[in-house]
Amino acid sequence: MAAGGPVSADGAGPGLPAGIRTSKEDELRVVRQPLPRHDQAEKVAGSTRYAGDLAFAAMLHARLVRSPVPSARITARDAGEALAVPGVVGVLFGEDVPHNVIWVDVPGQTVEVAALKASMEVLATDRVRFHGEPVALVIAETEDALAEACDLVAVDYEELPAVFDPDQALSGGAPAVHPQGNLLGEWDIDLGEVDAAFAAADVVVEGSYQTQCVDHAYLEPEAGVGWLDDEGVLNLRVATQVVEHYRDVARILGIPEARVRVIAPYVGGGFGGKEDMTVEPYLGLAVWRTRRPVRMQWTRQESLLARPKRHPMRLRYRTAATREGKLLGQQVDITADSGAYAYLSALVLLYSAVHACGPYQVSNVRLRARCAYTNNPPTSAFRGFGGMQVVFGYEAQMDLLARQLGLTPAEIRKRNAIARGDVLPVGQVIETEVLLAQTIDTVLGRAGAKPRASGPRKAVGRGIACNMQSYGRLVWLNDSAAAWVGFQLDGSLSVRCAVPDIGGGQASSLAQIAAEILCVPMDRITVHFGDSALNPLAGTTTATRQLLMSGNAVYEACVQLRDSVRAAVAAATGEPADSLRLEEGMVRGQTGGMRLADALLACRRGNVPIEALGTFFGPKGKPVVKNLRADRVFPDFTFGTHLCDLEVDLDTGQVKLLGYVAAHDVGRAINPRSVQGQITGAVAQGLGMALLEEVVVADGTNLTSGFFQYLIPTATDVPEIDAVVLESGEGMGPFGARGIGEPPIGPPAAAVASAIQDALGVRPASLPMTPERVLECLTRPGPGAGPSA
């Protein structure tokens, strides 16, 4: 059947940087095939059991009582009336939590950066800092008793002064959200001779941009079921991107890490919102206290109210260039709203700083980035993680420059595009091929002619936006992933890897990698994923890292296993090992070979393992300090360009999307349909941010706590999206793949703004670009029309 054979990719090809495992397209049999995913078969059958779908007999239910005010001292708490409700098993306050503190880092995987030494209480005891902060945990026999009891938990609040604007929070005299002050994190870049560069510039453009707070709004609200198993181990089967949170739960409960197991079933969407803990500590507490199975299911309202969101950012840019459009310098000032607690804000801001100048070569940079505590809902990880908000700023600057210089938006970008060997402002050298210019040409080529307006009071515009986004975690976090791959005696294959699968095909991609190397058909491979106790730990499904990390771990395990089997067959047949190739059901040699079943038997007779553990370690680097200067911050980056055609109604300000093209170099597409799915999904989510979505917080009160108020795009809001996959073959993942989970969410808002500017001559500078804001553009004098993309 399948020919193929040893993958020609065990090391770097000629001229490629170390760590690149490129591949030749014509030698790949399974990788690059747009195969339907095995998880999708269960999902469409309705049989996938998500975190909230599991039930035990005599299971308890748990729910949080949350603060109704954004800033207050707690003066009294009384559970008496709640406990009197029939069926209520317990009401827990902070004092009932063995170690009532959540640290912001991921234990065992991170180093302490000064700005990150922050914590919050599991259940607030004497002070609340945002609307929705957990104060009490109620446990009951039924959902109905639970609902009744939660209303009866009496908490008295004495309201305290609060601050809701990050700039105000950082100015003198603002109420302190935390005793140590309101400045949570700060990063600077000082590169080259900025003042001289601006003095020598032919043109300087300036702009201020505001991005808004948005919510992940995955369809599956936070949920999980916990129980004690027969070994006394606390099991938490939860919707999470991070099974390693078992360590945090152990620390909170004061029990050994080996006594806690987190299982991540297929997750109903993550996007960063299930990266920090959600239900885990509360479920853990409830099970540990009651010794009974417990389910916690957050309502949509809770999910929108209380879980960390995307940082709103105020971006101020000054950009200097020559007459020819070559960038001379960038001055960037970023203020981000971290909300009431630290979570991952300092790292999000670091991503903003590193990505702030975009995929363009520039040698003089002055950047100041600060994030502030406020009494708004906390903000933390969200697809793009600080690297995406800045696209709205730097791409606006590129369009401004293009207009001033009479260049097309495409031309100014190409003249400044980063190439292999260039150095980012932070100091990292780009080591892999950059196809940025090709992605620009691709979207322009695919889009064809600009559409015509459908009427006299309509204006059509075309915009483009480029971006770069890192994949893989910060290099000083000692990132690693492990995977175990083993043949069964019938030649079928088991892959064990604790990667959480949040819908991107994380598990299925591992099967496709293993199928390629070991020549086992996809339907004879089982991937066991998302279990912190029974599978090798693979780290978080965040930071666009799983294909890079667990993909490489599976790759390494498969290569080891293949070589073991070849060695055993070589010993049994006398053929040289390097002449043996795996085929489906066979180990083929020059003079025949051996059936796989016999080869596996030969392995067992010869004491050769038919399984292998692969561990992949991410690229390493030194931790950064506040003034950023580093040889390496991230493993690598993914580049892309989006193009948007739209029509503006000049009377209503309504924007109608007419067409959308998105092109990214993904290095190598393990499953092209999964890659396109990531692109179209990210574009839709990005268009929601561009045009519709906003978490509205009025004096600390979240007014958008239902899908009635918080609008995400429907099928009629999203246009047809042409997702184009380019393959340089030079990513750091298996077969030369780059990560694609986060990168495509960067450009949409900037592409839409660019198209509106093309249509109206004026560019909206705040998100979302609602009809009101677009109409405002029409009454604002602008620089006038310039050349189209």
Added chain:
Amino acid sequence: MSAEARITLTVNGREISRTAGAHLTLLRWLRDVAGVTDPKYGCGEGICGSCTVLVDGQPVSACLVLAAQVDGATVTTAAGLLEADGSLGPLQQAFHEKHAAQCGFCTPGMLMAAAAALADGRRRSRQEIREELHGNLCRCTGYAPIVDAIEMAQELRWPQAGR
């Protein structure tokens, strides 16, 4: 405590009769009382469509009706679209082949909205398909693969329609 009621529903061809709180929504009754978990809780206010089921052939947000209101009805969920031998039905096959499920959480509701739309046998354009789906949110796919799947299902099931 609230009153109890005995409710009987035929769910995917199986008669289920249970006594439970009369105030329970159809969604809670299916999930927590009958153990039918393919309809999902996504918002509880009839916006997201993740709980869409067919009640006597009509699409309904199961979070918005009480089980008691539909006592005696025939309810079809995504699992009810499977063939008798347990293999995927044509609509499910199309969703599978076109990668129309990513995280899959909206999928059971999306399938039922699609099944309801396709029931009249009329061939729809891509734009018409999008309009049929406006009550079902998806956050992963950008919708195009779902539209692709429904187009494909039209071909599979009604190859002559509209020609």
